[in-house]
Amino acid sequence: MAATRLKLNGLGLYAIAYLGFLYLPVAVLPVFSFNDSQYVAFPLKGFTLRWYDELADSYGLLNALGNSIRVALCVSVLSTVLGVFAAKAVTRYRMHGRGGLIGFIMVPLVIPEIILGISLLMTFSLSDVRLSLVTVGIGHLLLCVPFSMLVLISRMEGFDRSMEEAARDLGENAWGTFWRVTFPIIFPGVVASLLLTFTISFDEFVLAFFLSGSDATLPLHIWSQLRFPERLPSVLSLGAIIVVASTIVVFVAEFVRRRGVQLAPPRA
Numbered sequence: 001m002a003a004t005r006l007k008l009n010g011l012g013l014y015a016i017a018y019l020g021f022l023y024l025p026v027a028v029l030p031v032f033s034f035n036d037s038q039y040v041a042f043p044l045k046g047f048t049l050r051w052y053d054e055l056a057d058s059y060g061l062l063n064a065l066g067n068s069i070r071v072a073l074c075v076s077v078l079s080t081v082l083g084v085f086a087a088k089a090v091t092r093y094r095m096h097g098r099g100g101l102i103g104f105i106m107v108p109l110v111i112p113e114i115i116l117g118i119s120l121l122m123t124f125s126l127s128d129v130r131l132s133l134v135t136v137g138i139g140h141l142l143l144c145v146p147f148s149m150l151v152l153i154s155r156m157e158g159f160d161r162s163m164e165e166a167a168r169d170l171g172e173n174a175w176g177t178f179w180r181v182t183f184p185i186i187f188p189g190v191v192a193s194l195l196l197t198f199t200i201s202f203d204e205f206v207l208a209f210f211l212s213g214s215d216a217t218l219p220l221h222i223w224s225q226l227r228f229p230e231r232l233p234s235v236l237s238l239g240a241i242i243v244v245a246s247t248i249v250v251f252v253a254e255f256v257r258r259r260g261v262q263l264a265p266p267r268a
Contacts, residue, residue, distance in 0.1 A: 034049070054234050068219070071137050079147075106149075109147075117209065136207065140201040199250055204219065
């Protein structure tokens with residue numbers, strides 16, 4: 001018993017140290033965003049909200065924020081639609097090479113983003129496609145579809161096919177069966193996919209750096225402001241807002257996904 005308690009205590013200390021290593025640097029953002037000084041150094045000079053007030057007066061910031069939101073909304077919807085179709089195909093049908101097909105779709109998750117960005121940039125350049133928010137969205141779509149598919153596969157794995165068969169036996173067509181039976185059951189996974197892919201696209205920097213052209217997204221705008229020390233506090237306050245918002249979205253997506261798994265009907 002004593003040995004087990006010692007082992008658990010050791011694992012607990014390791015977990016605390018690991019989480020501290022990951023999240024303490026992130027905690028610097030909100031701490032210094034309230035600091036009444038342009039310099040990131042201890043001790044803090046005082047508490048202020050003026051850096052947050054300056055964000056509302058920045059045209060470049062608001063324009064970049066709007067660009068990121070538009071791209072993330074389009075990417076999250078398209079990637080979720082494609083993820084639904086792909087996940088339904090690989091879980092509904094017994095196909096040869098299923099594992100290889102899933103692995104091929106997941107390739108963008110293991111390719112370094114800088115390589116993917118360079119490849120897409122060369123492809124668009126050779127095709128005479130002008131870099132814009134559309135090309136950024138295409139790059140984000142390649143990255144988000146695998147995430148969406150993974151979330152939706154986990155939702156569809158335990159799906160009771162007899163419910164679809166019953167709907168078809170009662171005279172419902174394929175689309176009606178999907179919309180009235182399948183979609184309500186997988187809806188928690190769809191919501192989780194939308195939230196997760198929105199966050200991934202909204203925060204993505206490397207692909208946007210290569211594919212944005214003259215239209216800056218929010219991560220690119222933040223990076224450009226780091227060259228000016230006097231603008232650093234405003235960047236920190238903006239980063240704090242993004243960290244909090246992204247954390248909330250990810251937790252909501254995971255909560256919805258887990259709740260959907262718990263409420264899923266048992267397999268026949």
